[in-house]
Amino acid sequence: MTSNKNQAVLLGLLSALFFSFTFIFNRLMAVNGGSWIWSASLRFLWMLPIFFLIVFWRKNLGQLLKELQRHPIQWLLWSTVGFGLFYSTLTYAAAYGPSWLIAGTWQITIVAGLLLSPLLSQGTQTKGIPFSSFLYSALILLGIGMMQLSQAENLSIKELGTGTLPVIVAAFAFPLGNRKMMQLVDGRLDAYQRILGMLIGSLPFWILLVCVEWAGGQGLPSSSQALQTLAVAISSGLIATALFFSATNQVRKDEKSLAAVEATQASEVVFSLIGELVIFSPVFPGYYTLAGIGLVVLGMLLHSRKN
Template sequence: MQANSNLKAIALGSAACVFFSSTYILNSFLSSRGGHWAWTTGLRTTFLVLLLLAVLAAKGQLGQLLRVMRQNLRVWLVWGGVAFGLSYIFLTCAASFGPGWLVAGVFQFTIVAGILLSPFLYKDHRAKVPLRALLLSLLIMAGIACMQWSQRNGSYTPHQLWWCIGLVMLAAFAWPLANRKLLLHVEEEGHSLSAMQRVAGTALGSLPVQLMLLLYGYFQVGLPGQGQLLTVFLISLSSGVVGCILFFKAMHLARSSAASLAAVEATQSIEILVTVIGEVLLLGVSWPNWLGNLGMLLIICGLVLYTVPSRQKALQVT
């Protein structure tokens, strides 16, 4: 039963990451057309909050969420600000310094970052770094490295690419840290929140950060254009609503095992494959060469190894 639950979590995580990929593709699209990063980041979460609150209100679940948040508002403000504030500021800014495939690829370091953070977040069996899960995550990272190296002669300068990598690395640690801290808080307090409620609560907690971003964007460039508004709305709907809900459901199913959590987080490597395909079809980016294709193969192999029957023991609750 536990093995089936873990496989379902991995499948949900994989589906979520297909929707997450819209962030990288559309951020690159906006950056290439002069859309200011502050408006992109602030509007993304603002639209997300409005969409989720409408759905929760219709389902009669909004009141419960607000009561839970009032019990410890500081936790939601802090980690919501990190998850939907800092991490997306870093990712959106990075799109100004490098292509979407680089942002998507480097962000996969969150796979390893989530594992390395476990000893500092948990006090039970999950505090142990699962060696086999770490090795499989490193296999995926090797595939990502091949894909990045295959694109080293692109149109961006080394200085721009290093800025891109640095910003995304910060996001790669901020995202799993905030995600796991809020998941742990909900678990310890015994709250019964759905995946949609947790996403909405995280987004609501980040609103002070979003307000500052919107004000900053206004004083920098004035109001955003209609094209930027529409594009950011699509990002919010695809990545913010559908992607986050699916990913939070996957994390909830895998919450009792560090190895299972690592497996779900490893599904994020799918984002780079979808991003490359999207940029090739929509933005005219060249398809990776043989080294890039080798990288894709390594990523797929790493994901398959997480799901084969021989991995079930490592993914069970101990």
């Protein structure tokens, strides 16, 4: 189990690196006036043919279709939660804060995973919330609070809330949808099949969102936004999601190891900060921000090193 956990944690760190491109590109598109609806929906519309070809080439499409036919309502529901609700709220928040702040607030998903564990545990080793995991998560929450405090002088309460509350919703939606789908398929599908299944299940949500955007007279996205969402689809949607799903699948029967893998996503804030400094501004963050980031990373490391 230790070997599996270490490998899963490493995969989680690599996925965090590629996931950070989501926050950077979403912020870039928002700053350039791109619609958050197109930023969200285009990523998953790009991902659908990519993963269809992967699963088809691996000759695993038939097995996936059988799983979809067995529980169509659950696939629709939890795919909409895990992909649709998660990413639409995340891209909406990108218009109201820097990428590193969104990435930092997103780390609430670690605490969300712990809180959801007792409700979702089915045949796992730990039914309750590990006390040490809760303490480490408290460090992460404290770090997030300090980062938010650093932005309080620059943003109104309304703007801070608009950029924070949707991320909190996303932080609970992603582990909820991911874990419910893991329970549903119970290891019968690999990561690529499960992602494609969730893409298909969330497709009605994305079509509805695009129709709302079209009805509002916003028109088509720019070519620049289309290319940037394609980059996000490949880096975050293909590479990062496959790495993360593979990592969580390896330790799906061990709640402590699963919490450690989810904790690796805290490193996204560091990667996003570096990208923010390179692309947007040479201004280095203040002391509160750096201290907050330090606490987030410390909490992540403690999670990962815990037995």
